[in-house]
Amino acid sequence: MKLKEAYSKDEFLKQLKVIGNLIASQIDTSKVEPEQLTYPGFDTAKLRRNWTEIFATDNSIESILNEVVIDSTKLHSPNFMGHQVSAPLPLAALIEALSAYLNNGMAIYEMGPAATFIEKLVVEQVAKLVGYTANAGGIFTSGGSIGNFTALLAARQNKLPGNVWQNGYANLQPAVMVSEQAHYSIARAVQMMGMGESAVIKLPTDENFRVKTTEFERIYAEETKNGKFIFAIIGSACTTSTGTHDKLIDFANFAQKHNLWFHVDAAHGGGALFSSKYKKLLQGIELADSVVIDFHKMLLMPALATAVLYKSEVHSYEVFSQKADYILSPDSLELDYAHRTLECTKHMITLKIFIALKVYGEEIFEEFVDKTYDLAREFYRIILEEPNFEAAHIPESNIFCFRYLPSNAKSDAEISEFQIKIRNQLLENGKYYIVKTVLNGKVYLRVTLMNPFTESEHVVALINFIKSIANKLNSNE
């Protein structure tokens, strides 16, 4: 009987040893610098063959999991400066095992008594950091895209006339205003809601990729005249490409004047609320009707763990249907999350955050934010002094975009092509992981300094490595 074996304590203890040792060994090796941190060359045909073979043949757990680690991207390497995903706290990863084992769903309170109250306490602590009052509240959900969507569903129900949940849009042309630099999940949310592409009114940005808030009234008047019913405005804190923070106070004032829902996508930048040095970047966030913060970005948690916070908790009941007026919010309703999240089975998202806050305190998040934000500024200063490099913007968070200017390049297109070549060489080599982005039609190299052990020496080494690649590329041309 397979079941009996699979649920035996002895079997578990053996597996614990294998998996525990594997993670432990990674903790040590990944911190050592010149590691192959990505799959060499990203050879997809070879990977497909490897894994098809592993799946088809007989192997021990140990050998399979070793292969998994080898073929995974090592976020814990100080040379990982790629996407906005954390190198999670080992403790948080371990807590996931306990959460998964307990598997207490949270659609209704009954199913996860401890998990429900733990989530409430974490939400309260984060809401306080946002600057919200005791009226605030919220939930955790599986990721920032779903978080932004959830908040916009609440916005839709709250701000559109009639009852959209019941009756749809009728002849209304609902729309939202959002930065042209906003994360794609905002436009996607609007389009999932069936409003079409023109419902996403893109706000132009300045030379540092910040929304020009002086354009608000002109755009609003124009779009309204064209028949749009604008019901929400969304600020980025910060933008994905360059880590730029919108002027949230201007957004709040504008929203109040026109009775719009003000949402802040602080998926990345929300972590700075823990930093007394950098929280000023988020000034005005406390005026937002809703805020999204990804704990799997700047708060050291594994994916997915996203806080969706509301200035007035009662709005969170509007996501699916009810207008606030109709809500009495009895205790049972308040404790059942199914009325407020997309997820019917909601797993124990917040236990790991609760434990991290208990064990390490808010200071660990502050330390991490300060360190990585500081480092981006240092990166910028280094680039300024490098003759062949150009900064795309002044960094505000731990995201920074730049490019290499080859001496023999003639056009913007050639320069863009050169960045792609550099990045491809970096990936082929596998020692560093950075990404690219497009700004005003030009390709830039982009780093997000997400690793707690990346120091300026790693940044300098990366820049030197890029120079050596560029030199080779130049001499080949």
Place this chain on the structure above:
Amino acid sequence: MKLKEAYSKDEFLKQLKVIGNLIASQIDTSKVEPEQLTYPGFDTAKLRRNWTEIFATDNSIESILNEVVIDSTKLHSPNFMGHQVSAPLPLAALIEALSAYLNNGMAIYEMGPAATFIEKLVVEQVAKLVGYTANAGGIFTSGGSIGNFTALLAARQNKLPGNVWQNGYANLQPAVMVSEQAHYSIARAVQMMGMGESAVIKLPTDENFRVKTTEFERIYAEETKNGKFIFAIIGSACTTSTGTHDKLIDFANFAQKHNLWFHVDAAHGGGALFSSKYKKLLQGIELADSVVIDFHKMLLMPALATAVLYKSEVHSYEVFSQKADYILSPDSLELDYAHRTLECTKHMITLKIFIALKVYGEEIFEEFVDKTYDLAREFYRIILEEPNFEAAHIPESNIFCFRYLPSNAKSDAEISEFQIKIRNQLLENGKYYIVKTVLNGKVYLRVTLMNPFTESEHVVALINFIKSIANKLNSNE
């Protein structure tokens, strides 16, 4: 420096010991029967006080996690017969720790090379079980609600005229046909899309809560005449309340005739594909355009792990925007999941499934499905012989609804009230966990036999316990 401590190997090894031992001890104790498997009495005020105090005071990880376990619902107890959430394989829970530590996002292939191919292989294996050809494909997502929503977004884009993603609904009144017994996530998905409540056309069911497929043409003609543009029909395999399977072949034929998208919500029942004895319940599923299967229900995985499968993989690119005709599906597009899932950061959902399939094989799922489905039939037979009990339906899966008929009850309302009293007493006591449901306006007790170690002796003991509660309630009246 907190960060240095938190990322140290020694610290991790200490934490591993605490958490490993805690889970190990649970594996043993939860199998022993007369355990307090829910929080005693669900006293919310007391829980709130407890957790507020724990959060505010200084405790060791060990003591906090012990409290977490005490105040959580123990799904691994054989007396847990409540919601449709698995008592996960200990190995799967452990793998979550590794997945979380590696934290390889899968929006783009680069970020999770191993994870991407592992997911592909798992999808292929499950698609084969569905009866799909090599054209099939799909993705995993965070939960069945999001899974159903994803499939319906594809349906919308594929079947509505024009380009909805671009232009919205214009003057169309889109609608779907679905069982009145379907899971609420279907109606919710339609309403999230902004189609309003009337877009959910409810199909009537027979005495066993199965859709009356003979009504299809009448309803379709009527609704179409009233201006509705029906674009999809959804079958339940099985329904949530009673575990009833719709006649999928009738759905498929009807969908084909009227050019509708045919979606099957097999969140719960999809597990039976692993069983040669019970897979016949799912006959016709291979004709569906899309299928959703929750691995955290009948496939022993922790939440959330949902397969969204498409008969033609190319449809999965239509979820967000593109019509199939425009898709060339180059390798890079096929390997990047961001074009196909709500989740931009997508965590390593399938590693635990891959490992379970490798280590225990498909047999373990077959054993589990057979055992729990068989047991529901036994439960039903026992109830038939109990004079004061009444079955609500003939069970098809491992879900079964019944009620106790008190001798002195006069009205249906009184009988319903009595079921609620019984359940409240069960929860107060904490030895068993079952739920309630409403069928045709009447309250029933409901069990889902989800634990691999629930035997007929536990079922008999539960029934006897209910009888003793009922006797006490009767004598108090």
